[in-house]
Amino acid sequence: MNYFELFNFSPAFQIDLTVLAERYRELQRTVHPDNFANASEQQKLLAVQRTAQVNDGYQALKNPVRRAEHILFLRGIDISHETTTVKDTAFLMQQMEWREALEEITSVDDVASLYDEFSDYQKLLTAHLSLMLASDNVNDWSMAADDIRKLKFMIKLHDELVRIEDALYD
């Protein structure tokens, strides 16, 4: 399934999220089960399937990491997160240090400074990812896959930070 086609976009990393949201609402309306109240059972089933596709597609395109994964999927690149391990030692050392920093958080100031550090690095990764996806070179696409994997670690760190911040206010 090509979600870019479904939403009438060319398959690019940079897309207009406002336009995406508009097209999502339009598509939702056209496939809404209410429109098929008098239709045949087969058409009803089709409408339900279509609704699920539209919802999945919207989620996949809205999120930058999932959008990048979808682009690579369409290009035949298998990311296989489940079986691929990251071995970039410098990156992993940094991850360890950040995990340790999370454990040592005592104040909201600590949270704020880590937010900044994480988001700076996330921006760097995303900019590089955008560049690699724009390339025609297959080697650059595997670099893009690496960026996506690294971004997954950053998402995890960010989630942990949010959790810790919530606990600080409790």
Place this chain on the structure above:
Amino acid sequence: MAYSEKVIDHYENPRNVGSFDKNDPSVVTGMVGAPACGDVMKLQLKIDGNGVIEDAKFKTYGCGSAIASSSLVTEWVKGKTIEQAAEIKNTDIAEELALPPVKIHCSILAEDAIKAALDEYKSKQAK
């Protein structure tokens, strides 16, 4: 999700947590990460002059299964030669801990941590 008793045991009483002095020439370090869940694992091996693993330590940030996998591996590698340690497969780890399919990547991570540490050992030997 229910963890097996062995996972809970290793999670609650992890073996060999910590770090060796990385400047110790007999110490090698394997660092690996799992993008699926953002887990990070550090495995350190202390290898004697005959290529026998004297001691092992780990530090893992991750779920119970990731911690249990690395804890188990530190127990398994102790006393093994580097060749024997290289034969430890993720399927052995997964079987021992009765990991469910969604947690298989934790055992792959632990196997890759051993490999990464042994790779460092080989590159050190080559120098």
